[in-house]
Amino acid sequence: MTNGDGTTNASVSDAPQPAKSRKPKQPARGAKVAAANQTENAEVVAVEVSPSTPPKSRWRTEVRAEPKDETESDQDDELAPVKRSVPAWLVSMVFHLVVLLVLALLTTPVGEGIGSMVLEFGEATESENFELENVNIQSSDSIVDSTSDLDSEMVVDTDIQSLMDTIELPSETLKTLEMVQVESGVGPASDSVKPMFGGRSGAMKSALIAAYGGTQETLNAVERGLQWLAKNQERSGSWSMAGPYSDAAPFSENRCAATAMAMLAFQGDGNTHLVGPYAKNVERGLRTLLKGQRRDGFLATNVRGDDQQAYGHAQATIALCELFAMTDDSALRGPAQAAVDYCVNAQSAAGGWRYRPRLDSDLSVTGWYVMALTSAESAGLEVPASTLRMANTYLDTVQMYDGSSYSYQPNRPASYAMTAEGLLCRQYLGWPQDEEALTQGINDLVHGGMLDPNNPNVYYWYYATQAMHHYGGEPWQKWNGVMRVELPRLQLKRGAESGSWSPQADEWGRRAGRLYVTCLSIYCLEVYYRHLPLYDKHGK
Numbered sequence: 001m002t003n004g005d006g007t008t009n010a011s012v013s014d015a016p017q018p019a020k021s022r023k024p025k026q027p028a029r030g031a032k033v034a035a036a037n038q039t040e041n042a043e044v045v046a047v048e049v050s051p052s053t054p055p056k057s058r059w060r061t062e063v064r065a066e067p068k069d070e071t072e073s074d075q076d077d078e079l080a081p082v083k084r085s086v087p088a089w090l091v092s093m094v095f096h097l098v099v100l101l102v103l104a105l106l107t108t109p110v111g112e113g114i115g116s117m118v119l120e121f122g123e124a125t126e127s128e129n130f131e132l133e134n135v136n137i138q139s140s141d142s143i144v145d146s147t148s149d150l151d152s153e154m155v156v157d158t159d160i161q162s163l164m165d166t167i168e169l170p171s172e173t174l175k176t177l178e179m180v181q182v183e184s185g186v187g188p189a190s191d192s193v194k195p196m197f198g199g200r201s202g203a204m205k206s207a208l209i210a211a212y213g214g215t216q217e218t219l220n221a222v223e224r225g226l227q228w229l230a231k232n233q234e235r236s237g238s239w240s241m242a243g244p245y246s247d248a249a250p251f252s253e254n255r256c257a258a259t260a261m262a263m264l265a266f267q268g269d270g271n272t273h274l275v276g277p278y279a280k281n282v283e284r285g286l287r288t289l290l291k292g293q294r295r296d297g298f299l300a301t302n303v304r305g306d307d308q309q310a311y312g313h314a315q316a317t318i319a320l321c322e323l324f325a326m327t328d329d330s331a332l333r334g335p336a337q338a339a340v341d342y343c344v345n346a347q348s349a350a351g352g353w354r355y356r357p358r359l360d361s362d363l364s365v366t367g368w369y370v371m372a373l374t375s376a377e378s379a380g381l382e383v384p385a386s387t388l389r390m391a392n393t394y395l396d397t398v399q400m401y402d403g404s405s406y407s408y409q410p411n412r413p414a415s416y417a418m419t420a421e422g423l424l425c426r427q428y429l430g431w432p433q434d435e436e437a438l439t440q441g442i443n444d445l446v447h448g449g450m451l452d453p454n455n456p457n458v459y460y461w462y463y464a465t466q467a468m469h470h471y472g473g474e475p476w477q478k479w480n481g482v483m484r485v486e487l488p489r490l491q492l493k494r495g496a497e498s499g500s501w502s503p504q505a506d507e508w509g510r511r512a513g514r515l516y517v518t519c520l521s522i523y524c525l526e527v528y529y530r531h532l533p534l535y536d537k538h539g540k
Helices: 029-048 072-085 088-107 113-122 160-166 171-177 202-212 216-231 255-268 279-291 306-327 330-346 363-378 385-398 416-428 436-448 458-471 473-490 514-525
Strands: none
Touching: 216 255, 216 473, 216 514, 255 279, 255 306, 255 514, 279 306, 306 330, 306 363, 330 363, 363 385, 363 416, 385 416, 416 436, 416 458, 436 458, 436 473, 458 473, 458 514, 473 514
């Protein structure tokens, strides 16, 4: 995260206070009903499976053999003592059992009824009330055993044309996607992934990698990076900017930001708290974030320093909105919307965001909040149109050369990092691909600010990579031709920190630390499928 002409505050601060212990989950009312119904059904079945030969009753031996010439009245007279000896309770029991069996056969067809009753009554009703203390996140443990081997994916036939009707992709992508079936992830809402995040798994992911120039090496680098992040997750479920790895940022601790950034790396590769080889890592991180959320939606409660809190909340909001969009887990709607509402309320009168709510603005912080709000919109959450219009107004105050360059704050010099961030914000806020200032700015970055492995600046690379990818065409091909080779090459392949990127040579990474640099590098290499391209073949 940058200050001035692109310097960074690493989104980082002191360790949080221990979270309050959560009350044990009470079983859902529906689950109790299901159990009760199962018990009833079991009792009925027990009645149905009666011995094939009834036991001899104590009174049956008293019946004498009938003489052949006895009349009907004589038989009645002989059986009268027997009838009088039959207990009334036995007659009543037999009668009621017959009635119960008849009703069971009428209302519960064999092979269907029991199962359908358990299914119908076994679902717990979800409350729409937002209670942070009682957010029941769906767990990856609830996935059926057949999906426990997460290396294999479930292929689901999906109508590719319906997806194309929702999102128009560039023509080269459409040609590739028309030849494949969409393969969705395993999970309860895999068919309702929102458009912005719809390319992160399955055949769509493969098609986007092929269409936009990803390679096996970029995929391998992402996987190595995710393995490093998983290895460095704390027992509490959070991540830290201060270690336990080398080249940490001990004076810029911010567990909220570190946890959100790590989660975004996993989520960018298709993992959620429900699905994926790193589902447990995401789930533990998610629980950590939610434990720190205040009633007003603020997520960075255990972070010291206004600057660190601002970055941490924005990044955590993005993580929540993405997870809600990717899973439709209704338990996340309340926390995500509350986090978005806090973003809206924190906007300054100038239209941007900075360290203290409503007091000031800079482009570095504003960029993260614009991404949070656009992620929220894609997830179907409520974002006032006026908030986005005000953000565009703020961009007008920090632009130069009619919008092709941008500065950290008004009347400050422009920089490549701020220009890339400003152009990306403009793209998400509605600039068309043929906007003259956008074209000029993109070309300036390619010709004057090409990715240079000898002068690493991953903060700049992160924003430029996204802006180039959305713009497409020759600028993207030139940028990607360098990025997809040099960024994997800079990744450590051996030693204790294998899979990470060193922050030592990075312009701002020395202040932000290894986890920060590693996460931004992973985002760059996930760019092919992390967000679907903004412009269709007509540049709109």
